Amino acid sequence: MKKVLVTGALGQIGSELVVKLKNVYGEDNVIASGRRKKGPYDGLFELVDVTQPEQIFEVVKKHKVDWVIHLAALLSAVGENNPTAAWNINMGGLFNILEVAKQEGCGVFVPSSxxxxxPNTPKINTxxxxxxRPTTMYGVTKVAGEILCDYYYKRFGVDTRGVRFPGLISYETLPGGGTTDYAVHIYYEALKQKKFTCPLDKETHMDMMYMPDALNAIVNLMEADDSKLIHRNAFNIASMSFCPEDICKSIQKFIPEFTMDYDINPTLQNIANSWPDSLDDSNARNxxxxxPEYDLDSMTKDMLEKLREKLDIK
Structure with a gap:
């Protein structure tokens, strides 16, 4: 049974992934970690700042870790406010993880994006x-991270794997400062206020994914036959592509009185315009x-049901 360490375990992906991993590998085989602990935590938890390599090494050694799922990062919008911190955390942290993995013989899963x-990338069926050629520091670190993981696999034999996540939508945890965050907040406001002000233009198409599909992707790629993997560290994966008007219409199928207006955030809009509308994920499939299991309407139905229960809205 694999022993798995998750960095950034209290973030949007990590908080849900840890639960899934415990169901797959067992409570005692999953170690959550982060720079700080937010109150009591049910399960194994270690304080790990990924910019401090000795902390990573100590925890990997202590728990005899087989795989590190490295989620600690600053996301796109936050990274643009502090590009120096984004570089130091995203690239410095990844380098430290890979160095420890090289020494200790663990595998490393690192999500790209x-x-x-x-803007020069083909936008349709990318x-x-x-x-x-990304235009954000977050994007720069993701490209560099893909190449760095390839290097550690080819040069040192570290089993590195990863996917390019689209925008992720979840009812469990609020997102942490990404350009696609609107697609989570819209569901909360649909239930609480029956209206939403969108920060992106109504025709801004982006690839999106429901969190259960994203979690399955991580586990399934970790468990995949190593000999069949060609694009180890940068698999395109896709589920659905939609614009704000599409998600508005999907919500209106379940909440007919829902309305949406627009107050475009230029920074977010510029970032969104530089990203693909849809991805070709045939390599990951092959x-x-x-x-994936969810499309837009099945995700909307599940999101609204789960949030009604979470927010105690009748």
Missing amino acids: IAAFG PQDTIQ EWGWK
């Missing part, structure tokens, strides 16, 4: 292998059997 693409 659609932010690794840029190929697996294509031009990547190399390790990737297949």
